[in-house]
Amino acid sequence: MKQRTLILLAAVALLAAACGPKRVDEKPAETGTAVPASAESSGAQSAGVATVDTSAGSTSQGALGPDGPLGSQRVIYFDFDSSEIRSEYIDVIAAHGRFLASNANVRVRLEGHTDERGSREYNIGLGEQRAQTVKRALALQGVQDAQIATVSYGEERPAAAGSDENAYSKNRRVEIVYIN
Amino acid sequence: MRCALLACALLPAMAWAQLKIDITRGVTDPVPVALVPFARAVPADGGLDVAAVVQKDLESSGRFRALDRGAMPSQPSRAADVNAASWRAQRTDYVVVGRVVTVADGNVQLQFELVNVLTGQVLLNETVTVPQSGMRAGAHRVADRIFEKITGFRGAFATRIAYVSVDGAPPNQRYQLWVADADGENYRVATQSSQPIMSPAWSADGEWLAYVSFENRVSAIFVQRVRTGERRQVSARRGVNGAPAFSPDGRRLALTLSGSNGNLDVYVLDLTTQALTRITEDPAIDTEAAWSIDGQTLYFTSDRGGGPQIYSAPAQSGARARRISFGSSYTARPRVSPDGKMLAVVTQDGSGFHVGVIDLASGQLTALSRGALDESPSFAPNGAALIYAGRDRGQSVLAMVSVDGTVSSRLKADQGEVREPVWGPFLN
Numbered sequence: 001m002k003q004r005t006l007i008l009l010a011a012v013a014l015l016a017a018a019c020g021p022k023r024v025d026e027k028p029a030e031t032g033t034a035v036p037a038s039a040e041s042s043g044a045q046s047a048g049v050a051t052v053d054t055s056a057g058s059t060s061q062g063a064l065g066p067d068g069p070l071g072s073q074r075v076i077y078f079d080f081d082s083s084e085i086r087s088e089y090i091d092v093i094a095a096h097g098r099f100l101a102s103n104a105n106v107r108v109r110l111e112g113h114t115d116e117r118g119s120r121e122y123n124i125g126l127g128e129q130r131a132q133t134v135k136r137a138l139a140l141q142g143v144q145d146a147q148i149a150t151v152s153y154g155e156e157r158p159a160a161a162g163s164d165e166n167a168y169s170k171n172r173r174v175e176i177v178y179i180n
Numbered sequence: 181m182r183c184a185l186l187a188c189a190l191l192p193a194m195a196w197a198q199l200k201i202d203i204t205r206g207v208t209d210p211v212p213v214a215l216v217p218f219a220r221a222v223p224a225d226g227g228l229d230v231a232a233v234v235q236k237d238l239e240s241s242g243r244f245r246a247l248d249r250g251a252m253p254s255q256p257s258r259a260a261d262v263n264a265a266s267w268r269a270q271r272t273d274y275v276v277v278g279r280v281v282t283v284a285d286g287n288v289q290l291q292f293e294l295v296n297v298l299t300g301q302v303l304l305n306e307t308v309t310v311p312q313s314g315m316r317a318g319a320h321r322v323a324d325r326i327f328e329k330i331t332g333f334r335g336a337f338a339t340r341i342a343y344v345s346v347d348g349a350p351p352n353q354r355y356q357l358w359v360a361d362a363d364g365e366n367y368r369v370a371t372q373s374s375q376p377i378m379s380p381a382w383s384a385d386g387e388w389l390a391y392v393s394f395e396n397r398v399s400a401i402f403v404q405r406v407r408t409g410e411r412r413q414v415s416a417r418r419g420v421n422g423a424p425a426f427s428p429d430g431r432r433l434a435l436t437l438s439g440s441n442g443n444l445d446v447y448v449l450d451l452t453t454q455a456l457t458r459i460t461e462d463p464a465i466d467t468e469a470a471w472s473i474d475g476q477t478l479y480f481t482s483d484r485g486g487g488p489q490i491y492s493a494p495a496q497s498g499a500r501a502r503r504i505s506f507g508s509s510y511t512a513r514p515r516v517s518p519d520g521k522m523l524a525v526v527t528q529d530g531s532g533f534h535v536g537v538i539d540l541a542s543g544q545l546t547a548l549s550r551g552a553l554d555e556s557p558s559f560a561p562n563g564a565a566l567i568y569a570g571r572d573r574g575q576s577v578l579a580m581v582s583v584d585g586t587v588s589s590r591l592k593a594d595q596g597e598v599r600e601p602v603w604g605p606f607l608n
Binding site for chain 2: 116117122125129135150151156
């Protein structure tokens with residue numbers, strides 16, 4: 001039962017990432033338009049935080065539901081061969097961090113991925129580094145170590161098929177998966 | 181011999197039942213040979229056309245051209261009955277004749293002779309004895325002997341390959357680890373999962389495969405006895421478990437662990453005592469370890485210098501690592517040649533990712549393949565060729581290239597994706 005819930009939530013997270021507002025994936029290679037993105041997500045997160053603080057423990061509705069502000073921003077994208085968090089994602093991660101810090105019983109799994117270029121096991125390492133970077137950013141918000149699991153799939157589970165930069169930019173990612 | 185000594189590197193057969201072979205680059209002057217159908221032992225030979233198996237092996241190497249059966253002046257089964265002049269008229273240089281004979285205790289003998297029709301000399305007069313169930317393997321050994329006699333290099337037709345296939349669309353993907361004969365026959369699934377399988381590795385005796393499986397939602401390393409399918413989990417530590425490699429004596433496994441802080445490092449696990457020895461200890465990504473043939477040194481990928489490069493370190497302790505690869509900004513995933521003198525690697529240049537070799541004595545790095553997304557090179561056990569994975573017009577392919585770069589071939593799967601081919605050792 002728990003396994004199925006886990007898979008459903010992961011599927012929802014993937015769907016949300018694919019179908020949610022496109023502002024985070026529209027410009028994966030740029031950093032110049034960070035200001036509008038963070039302004040939007042700040043607005044969203046303040047609404048999200050307000051909702052969240054009063055509904056501690058609620059994960060399938062409110063902030064984390066498929067239509068909620070955090071629910072639609074669960075994927076962090078990265079530049080090639082990099083595990084550095086781009087400025088446009090800082091607020092998104094902080095929002096998740098604040099929610100988790102306020103809900104110590106809620107746990108997440110950070111799933112790190114890469115594009116297909118280069119060797120597979122090295123890419124496992126790169127995906128893990130990406131997951132760890134997001135973990136550290138969450139920890140800065142006060143999230144406990146026990147709340148965060150990491151796993152790297154390297155290039156083994158791409159989000160987008162294809163061998164062009166359009167696909168690659170969608171595959172270099174960390175997915176934030178709520179597991180309870 | 182039609183080829184210069186160094187150019188005569190052997191490219192063993194790679195004609196897959198599920199995969200279609202396509203020689204993209206062969207020698208300009210293949211050796212013409214005639215494989216006469218063997219005299220049969222009915223019903224003990226099970227209907228196997230031994231000469232056809234040998235012919236397919238030799239032709240798939242890119243070094244031989246076989247005479248069509250319809251053009252054969254006669255079909256003798258003994259060298260004494262070979263009229264050399266009639267074969268020379270068909271422009272063949274060599275004729276192979278043979279007989280399948282049943283012997284006591286259920287075995288079968290493949291008796292064969294190799295005749296040089298230019299000189300009339302009988303170069304080989306040998307017998308391969310196998311159980312009835314092993315006739316196909318026996319035919320590959322016949323091909324090996326002929327190949328070796330004519331080219332001077334050991335054949336690798338009696339070998340096996342393992343590889344991973346993926347089909348289906350997410351989230352209903354199916355990952356399968358396959359084992360097949362080097363000619364694509366006798367293919368069967370060793371293990372399968374809805375979660376990724378990666379990094380297969382043979383033990384030196386060919387009895388075991390180690391691999392990484394995500395069947396428990398996180399990476400874990402399994403070893404599996406190929407003959408029986410019996411498998412056990414050998415590392416499921418917290419964090420990454422990856423890149424398994426058996427030591428030459430089979431007693432240890434090099435592997436990659438990250439622990440809970442996500443920092444990948446190379447370790448050695450004693451499979452009997454479970455003792456774990458740490459080989460690298462630094463914040464970089466250290467992974468993809470491969471053993472020297474004496475079991476004393478590990479070669480591995482590390483990005484401690486910025487981008488991925490190959491380093492070496494003693495396998496017994498965590499002594500200082502030495503950089504091995506130069507000349508490219510990205511060189512990774514070393515595999516050691518059977519003679520221990522070369523590494524197969526993945527290397528990046530302006531035209532993409534290729535497979536290549538590093539000569540350990542000189543440090544020279546040579547790219548061998550021409551695709552943009554080539555990966556996972558593995559040496560044939562005779563050291564003469566690499567099998568690897570690549571992409572061609574959006575489709576995944578397995579491909580081979582001889583170590584001297586002169587012969588290449590490509591195999592396309594009918595469906596799904598194929599990846600991570602790994603060449604097993606010589607079969608006995």
